[in-house]
Amino acid sequence: MQAHEIMITHVYKVKETDTVRSVIEKFIEHGISGLPVVNDRNEIVGYISDGDIMRYIGKNTDIVIDSFYYINVIKGEEFEERARKILDLNVMEISKTRVIKVAWNEEIDKIAAILGKRKIKKLPVERNGVLVGIISRGDVIRNTFKSIL
Numbered sequence: 775m776q777a778h779e780i781m782i783t784h785v786y787k788v789k790e791t792d793t794v795r796s797v798i799e800k801f802i803e804h805g806i807s808g809l810p811v812v813n814d815r816n817e818i819v820g821y822i823s824d825g826d827i828m829r830y831i832g833k834n835t836d837i838v839i840d841s842f843y844y845i846n847v848i849k850g851e852e853f854e855e856r857a858r859k860i861l862d863l864n865v866m867e868i869s870k871t872r873v874i875k876v877a878w879n880e881e882i883d884k885i886a887a888i889l890g891k892r893k894i895k896k897l898p899v900e901r902n903g904v905l906v907g908i909i910s911r912g913d914v915i916r917n918t919f920k921s922i923l
Contacts, residue, residue, distance in 0.1 A: 775882040780917040781899045781907030787812050788865055790819050795861040797822055810898045810905055811869050818898050818905050820869035830868045831856045875900055878907070886914050 786800050787810045797809060801824065811820030831853070860868070874892055876885055878901035885897060889911050899907035 775917060776878070777876050777880045777882075777885060777899045777909060778878045778901075778907065780882065780913050781878075781909045782913065783907045785810065785898075785905060785908045787905065788822070789813070790864075790866050792865050793861065794822075794827065794863045794865055794868065797865055798827070798861065808896055810873070810908065811865055812905055816904045818873050818875055818900060820866055820871050821873045821898065822865055822869035823895075826868050826870065827860065830860055873898060876909070877901065882914060882918065885909055886918070889914060 786804050786806060788797055788800065790811050790813050792811075800809060801807060808821060808823035810818050811822060813819050874888060874894060875898040876888065878899050880899075888897060889895075889909075896908050896910045898905055899909060
């Protein structure tokens, strides 16, 4: 089984010129946690996830964990203030630019290995350098086991 046989072809994405606000809006509207970032030719130039946003919001905050495992903020702005500031940033300021992706004809066993070893949730799929789909861990599991069960 190959990527094009199991991928989702209706891919939510953002353009490299978009702001983080548009990313968050898509996360909320579609109940998703990551998006490919594309240029005007629909080539994958980045990937942004909820984890990237969390790391950015928390990057200027030091924490310590006391003996009771409570997290205490030592310095930094208030959380909501940091969250508001991120909304107007360009998506490329916090997205990953070294994107792990697969070709449209990649075999499912390699896709499963990449998702498992890299501990990522989704893989963009490209054909001739252009985004054509996305594959999640759930897609691999469902398609692998529906023929076995």
